[in-house]
Amino acid sequence: MAQISAERGAAWLARGGLRPTRQRVALAELLVGDGENRHVTAEGLYAACLDSGERVSLATVYNTLRAFCEAGLMQEVVVDGHRSYFDTRMDDHPHFYWEDRGELTDAPVDQLLIANLPLAPEGTEVSRVDVVIRLRRI
Amino acid sequence: MAQISAERGAAWLARGGLRPTRQRVALAELLVGDGENRHVTAEGLYAACLDSGERVSLATVYNTLRAFCEAGLMQEVVVDGHRSYFDTRMDDHPHFYWEDRGELTDAPVDQLLIANLPLAPEGTEVSRVDVVIRLRRI
């Protein structure tokens, strides 16, 4: 089981052409070990990593998340001016942002429909459409 | 003319219940003086203010933008993890984010259609739906 997920992490790294160092495998493991999508902040992943018993520096977590994004394994989602979120799911999909907890989750995409997206102006193309549904507790 | 727009800025401040201090009037002037919508960053507004010959501190620009938002005169839009944009237009509308220039503009809203928005989960309500269309130069 741990075996299976460790392989998952390594395969994921390989897919991005990244060397499987101890730190990267540990982080990859936490991110995709169980096949679920994750939305993490650098601090959050760092804490989870320490909790799991691995020794990794915060700077490495930042650098590694950045490397994962550049390798096309994750994408950065901006919803809060003073914190970056990193998402393991790569397709264009809407998010729920829980304002009270500062948490980001996937929104059920099956229902959302965006039609008549404005045309990209001359000389440009749409690189991504971010949809963030901000939720307030009632 | 300067007269007219100065009045516009003052009226705008009054609408938010804010005292018309020299600094606020100067900033309001730059933001809504000509009746157009603006998308600014604190640094950008600060520079524009200095250019116009007014003396205002950067801290005051930050505090003032924050005050304008709290007064319901502007809204903060997050598109870039390390910079906040402030928009004078208050309704829910989509934005174009020009990745190369780091600039934010309104996207033509007349065509956009968002249907079947996912329902807000139990105990929450939708506070806002942010749609950012990221543009890449080709």
Place this chain on the structure above:
DNA sequence: CTATGTGCAAATCTTTTGCAGGCTA
């Protein structure tokens, strides 16, 4: 062996805050 990756601490950058003095109502 060589190129990459990592850790640590220091540096950067944006934004906020404390406090003394200034200005609006």
Place this chain on the structure above:
DNA sequence: TAGCCTGCAAAAGATTTGCACATAG
């Protein structure tokens, strides 16, 4: 006058970087 504002500088966070050491291929 009383309370809200402003300016400055220092503080606070988040993220990046420089550099010496470690390690994958």
